[in-house]
Amino acid sequence: MSALLCALPGYLCCMAAAATPVPVILDTDLGDDIDDTWALAMMLGSPQINLKLIVTASDDTVKKTRLVAKILEAMGRTDIPIGQGVKTSDQPIHQEKWLGNYQLDQYKGRVYEDGVQAMIDCIRKSPVPVTLVVIGPQTNIRAALDRDPSIAKKARVAAMAGSVEIGYNGKQGADPEWNVIKDIPAAKAVFAAPWDIALAPLDSCGTLILRGDRFAKVAASSDPKAAAVIANYRDWTHYDKYPKGESSVLFDTVAAYLAFDEAYCEMKTVNLVVDDKGFTRTSEAGRPVRCAMGWKDREAFEDLLVKALTSK
Helix, strand or coil: CCHHHHHCCHHHHHHHHHCCCEEEEEEECCCCCCHHHHHHHHHHCCCCEEEEEEEECCCCHHHHHHHHHHHHHHCCCCCCCEECCCCCCCCCCCCHHHHCCCCHHHCCCCEECCHHHHHHHHHHHCCCCEEEEECCCCHHHHHHHHHCHHHHHCEEEEEECCCCCECHHHCECCCCCHHHHCCHHHHHHHHHCCCCEEEECHHHHCCCCCEHHHHHHHHHCCCHHHHHHHHHHHHHCCCCCCCCCECCCCHHHHHHHHCCCCCCEEEEEEEEEECCCCCEEECCCCEEEEEEEEECCHHHHHHHHHHHHHCC
């Protein structure tokens, strides 16, 4: 398929809202904020997605790879290969208790020590463009671009990153967002590459919390995806206390959704540039990015999320 097709907005609106499953690589810092775990479960429960590879990102990617492996095993999906991304520190993960002494040799699926190369190879070999769902700092994506800039011609990006008009907790005005400020040079490189980008900034995802009957349905579900999410959420709340009966902010689930559809989001093309402080600034000199700036139907999105986690 030609590079021109990849450049079309939303890769033909996410392959006509994913009539054919979209091949996806997930690049995730799972093990930090818990929303990555929710996003992974959502993707596994979405028939619109064909998850080809998961690559761990940022800080202790060795331990994060073990965590992803145990979660996939708990969710019954050891068919999915995992790649270890660039390790940047030995910072502890926030799901340590749940991980326990699980080791990678227990995982029945394939594990790549060089996750960046596995990502490049997956993109190169795919007969159709691959969607990179990027829900952590973009260190691995920059490393992949450095090794093979041509991957931008065979991939598109759906990322949780940045803040355009709304900051954390719904406040007016942009904030430097975590996934950007954690590796600003990487974010600059990803935004500069010539691929289509669909962005879930704080404007849409920064107040997304599952409450009431929707959260209760996930918490009570016997679906292994939901059970693993809730078990990890209980462990994670040891670090970040949240009220019982609701989730934390589920930032990353919006990027997962943008991999295959955009209908529930208010999408706007904005020229953006990443500045030296980690802000995603609007600028005439910026590159066009399709941003989920708000919601057309947030309740429908939440229902979709619950269904993905609870439909075995």
